[in-house]
Amino acid sequence: MTQTRPAVTPQADRRRFFRQLLDGGKPNTPQRASWRRVPEVGAGDGDVLWSGLAVDGEVFVVGDEGMVLHFDGHTEGQAWTHMTSPTRLPLHGLWGPSRDNLIAVGWMGTVLHFDGSAWQSVRGGVVDEASGRFAPCLENTPLFAIDGNARGEAWAVGDDGVILHFDGACWQAEESPTQVNLRAVACAPNGQVYAAGGEGTVLRRDGDGRWTRLPCQLGSGFHALLAVGDDELLLGGGRYFVDQGGFRGELVRYRDGDFQALTFSTPLPRLRALKAYKDGTLIVGDQGHLYYLQDLRLDRLESNSLHDLMDIVPLPTGEALAVGDFGTIMTAAPDFTEALAPPPAAVRPTAWEAMASPTDRQLWGLWEAPDGSCYACGEAGTVLRLTNETWEILPAPSELAVHCVWDAGHGGLFAAGQLGRIYRFDGERWQLHFDLHLDLTILAMWGTGPDSIYAVGDEGLVLHFDGLGWRRMPSGTSSALYGLWGLDDQHLLAVGDFGLVLRYNGREWAEFKVGTESFLYGVWGQALDDIYAVGLSGALAHFNGQRWQIEPTRLRDDLLSIAGSPAAGISAVGTRGRALRLTEGQWLSEETGTEAGLRAVCATRGGATYAVGDRGTIMLRRPEA
Incomplete structure (x- = not known):
């Protein structure tokens, strides 16, 4: 559901590009520091290390011969170790939102996944049984780079213009407008994805999943790509010149639709x-x-x-x-x-505390039933129930991920998620209540009662249950819808890709302009003239009954969920344990004591606020005295 980036690129102040104010006289400035090798790495002198990632206090580095090096900053006597790898093929790229969800890509289309305990081969490296050699097939196209977003999506690129998309569950090739070898890919803050490669090739993916080639007049062979801002790139690479007998490096900036080669004296x-x-x-x-x-x-x-x-x-x-x-x-x-893993600073007071969790699975959703019971849901059919401040695991509806739960109080507990399936719990066992028979994920549910429930999800999916059966409603969009909130059956809002907000008036769904291109993941309101939506890179918008207004948060973290109640107040949560609270008209950041991504928040009628997220994390903010 969410979008998580391993490194958040700061927005650049465009005017600073034309200022020459760099202070080279201070020994602690970046351009004065001396670089040196990290000791005791344990890689051989003949080994090429191609990529790496630091996540959750650990470092993973991949290279030739399927090598995966690991450094755990949490253990005593820290040392680099070689992890067991299922391949001997070179690994060129590494990305992941957390240490238990890493993806490495490499030669012969190799894709490996690390679940926190072991690396497993996912695709690529197909061998022809007759010859015993690698088969000449699309799946074996070498891959050289990977990047992803906070939703858990990822893109990998490689030779012959190949582009693969991972939607959080499976890999699929996307149509590419080029056959030039691609060597770099990057997810921009606004949700767009860029790829670059040889012959000055730069591609951009729009919100509908279509890739187009940007008009770059330069012939650079790009190996590196950095999304500086929403529509600003920095590209690096080089070309081979026979008269020089080698490569000449090139640095190119893309801004306002133009490519400019940056020149330097050296x-x-x-x-x-x-x-x-x-x-x-x-x-x-x-x-x-x-x-x-x-x-x-x-x-x-x-x-x-x-x-x-x-x-x-x-x-x-x-x-x-x-x-x-x-x-x-x-x-x-x-x-x-x-x-x-820097030593901990002085402990800051926090209103949040960690609760004992019976699972280490990623948790996606939260809901409070009318009787005060709270439910959480997540990966591999995980459904939890809170009883007397203790979370217990309920039987799993299936092995599929559950992204949302909803309970009207009398109609039973509903759970929905992957493959468009909705299950109903009668207190003892789950039964399949609806099957969409499509590979679409339901991401949010909301209802007014047992005979009126709404669900939204991938590709503009909107479903409605009228007490007799589920039917699909026309939404007018093919973009994903991540969050759903309503006041009654005539006033509902759903939010999604590129600032999309859909409004339902009891008859039809229509687009509602917000004024942002950021992906929106959560929506909540306490009245028709007091509604909030949150999303990518700290995006936060407020509707006052007449218009939407973007509210500054100064955040780089993605906000993934928002909720409130009269007793608990209004809170928003997101990546890296981020929590915001509306206090006297201002959004203030709160320490949560966790770096885990928080993917859902629930403000209860009793005044408690719960947040759940990565690795089974459950946080509690108790009612204020």
């Missing part, structure tokens, strides 16, 4: 990776070259290495690792372990 080597770093951009390339770009000023960093650097791994403190050839892992951080 020739660049082929550039391999770009990442946001300390108010600027960190760049790595061949022959150990490291650069820091800020305000169009490029400074070369001291790397003390001649080995090709392939990727950059941002760390939680704003430091970074650079990985590359000959088993190279480098950092400028004075203490790599502290940069990965």
Whole structure:
């Protein structure tokens, strides 16, 4: 349902590109720091490390021969270890929203998944039984890069213009407008996806899933792509020149529909990776070259290495690792372990507390029934019920993920999720109540009673139950709908992709303009003139009965859910344990004590607020005295 990025790219102040204010005199500034190898990595001198990821206090690095290196910053006597891998093929890209949900891609179309305990092969590496060699098929097309969003979606790109899309459950090839080899992919803050490769190829994916080629007049071979803002890119790569006997690096900026080659007095080597770093951009390339770009000023960093650097791994403190050839892992951080998992600062008071959870599954939804019972739901058919401040596991409706639950109090508990299936619980067992017979996920439910329930989900799906049966309603959109709220059967709102809000008036659904292009994940209101919607990169909009107004939150984290009640107040939650609370007309950030993504929030009539999310996390905000 949600969109989670492993590294959130800061929005750039566009005017700063034309200011030359970089202070090179301070030894602690990024362009003055010295980079050095991280000790005791354990990779061989002949090993190429292609990509890495720091997540939840741990580092994962992938490379040749199916290598996966792991560093756990939580354990005593921390050391790099080699993880068991199901392949010997090179792994070129790594992405994941959490340490128990990682995806690696590589040669021969290899896709591996890590569930927190073991790596498993998902696709690629198909062998022809007759010859014993890799089969010449689309699935074996080499993959070189992967990136994803907070919803758990991911895109991988590779040779021959191949583009694969992961919707959270399965992989599927998307139609590509090019056959040029693609080497980079990035998800932008506004939900758009970009890909880049050889011959100046830059592609953009729109909200309907269509890829188009941007008119880049430059012939650069792009290896790196950084989404600086909603419609601003920085691209890096290089071209081979015979007269020079090697590659010449190139750095290109895309803004306002135009591509501009950035020129510098010093020739660049082929550039391999770009990442946001300390108010600027960190760049790595061949022959150990490291650069820091800020305000169009490029400074070369001291790397003390001649080995090709392939990727950059941002760390939680704003430091970074650079990985590359000959088993190279480098950092400028004075203490790599502290940069990965910094020592805890003074404990800040928090109104939130963690509750004991009977599951480590990802939790997607929350609901309070009329009798005060609270239910949570999530992966693999997980359904929880709160009884006397203790969460207990109910029987699973099926093995499919449950994204939402709803209970009218007299009609039984309903649960819905993957494959458009809706189940009903009679207190002892679940029964299939409705089957859409389509591979669409139901993401939210709401109703006025046992004989009037609404459900929304993928591809503009809207369902209504009238007490006798479920029927599909025309929504007028093919975009996903993530959140649903209503006041009565004549006033409902559903929110979705690119700021989409649908309004139901009792007869039909129609689009309701909000004024933002950000994906919206949650909606809640206490009256028709007091409604809130939340979404990507801290997006928060308020409807006052006449118009929507975007409210500043200054957040980079995605807000995934919002709820309120007269007794509990109004709260919104999101990625990295983010929680906001409306206090005297202002949205104030609250410490939750967790870094886990919070995907749903429920404000009860009794005054308690519950939030659930990644790895079975359940948080409680008790009623205020």
